[in-house]
Amino acid sequence: MARSYVAEARKRVGPKRARIRPIIERLAAEYPDAGIALRFASPLELLVSVMLSAQTTDVNVNRVTEALFRKYRRPEDYLAVQPEELERDIHATGFYRQKAKALRGTMRILIEDYGGEVPTDFAALLRLPGVARKTANVVAAERGHPEGIVVDTHVRRLSQRLGLTREEDPVKIERDLMKLVPHKDWGRFPQLLIWHGRRVCDARWPRCEACVISDLCPSSRLP
Numbered sequence: 001m002a003r004s005y006v007a008e009a010r011k012r013v014g015p016k017r018a019r020i021r022p023i024i025e026r027l028a029a030e031y032p033d034a035g036i037a038l039r040f041a042s043p044l045e046l047l048v049s050v051m052l053s054a055q056t057t058d059v060n061v062n063r064v065t066e067a068l069f070r071k072y073r074r075p076e077d078y079l080a081v082q083p084e085e086l087e088r089d090i091h092a093t094g095f096y097r098q099k100a101k102a103l104r105g106t107m108r109i110l111i112e113d114y115g116g117e118v119p120t121d122f123a124a125l126l127r128l129p130g131v132a133r134k135t136a137n138v139v140a141a142e143r144g145h146p147e148g149i150v151v152d153t154h155v156r157r158l159s160q161r162l163g164l165t166r167e168e169d170p171v172k173i174e175r176d177l178m179k180l181v182p183h184k185d186w187g188r189f190p191q192l193l194i195w196h197g198r199r200v201c202d203a204r205w206p207r208c209e210a211c212v213i214s215d216l217c218p219s220s221r222l223p
């Protein structure tokens with residue numbers, strides 16, 4: 001019964017290949033300012049902000065980095081202080097010991113291998129300590145060279161509800177989305193889903209009646 005209901009809903013909205021464009025277009029019209037909320041003024045600040053944003057909110061990171069970026073301007077600055085001082089300075093972002101260790105390890109590599117610059121190459125970003133695929137994806141996308149699609153909790157939930165993937169694992173979800181979403185939209189697509197997820201398609205209480213893509217969504221609660 002449930003199975004046939006799902007199949008029915010999928011039939012109603014049509015194949016995902018035909019829906020992806022209008023989904024992107026409508027969300028882009030709805031959220032013209034969609035983007036990451038992190039504040040940064042350089043590739044180094046972007047990298048540090050994204051590394052600090054693990055397990056906390058962008059707002060919290062911005063609060064910490066406002067003072068942090070005044071004090072730490074170059075990779076060398078992160079190594080010039082005692083580890084405990086850096087830990088104190090990023091304490092409010094949580095997991096401060098691991099984050100401080102990752103930051104110091106990353107800064108060392110930036111200095112030794114990249115002349116103090118943040119590499120644009122995706123594989124090089126992935127080799128930095130504490131930089132997982134999601135972090136590298138955000139950094140690469142913000143610098144205009146998306147190599148993949150960021151999959152966080154909102155992207156995962158909305159992709160599943162919209163019938164764009166049947167996978168649970170973020171890496172497999174990303175693979176499905178990369179086949180479906182045009183390359184030029186790899187950067188903004190996850191931001192659009194994150195904004196929609198925060199404002200309308202809530203994890204527990206999706207507001208389908210206020211959703212601009214409800215007719216394209218097999219999970220819509222509307223009749």
Ligand code: SF4
Binds near residue numbers: 211221
């Ligand atoms: S119709 Fe409902 S479930 Fe589908 S994307 Fe919109 S809010 Fe989410």
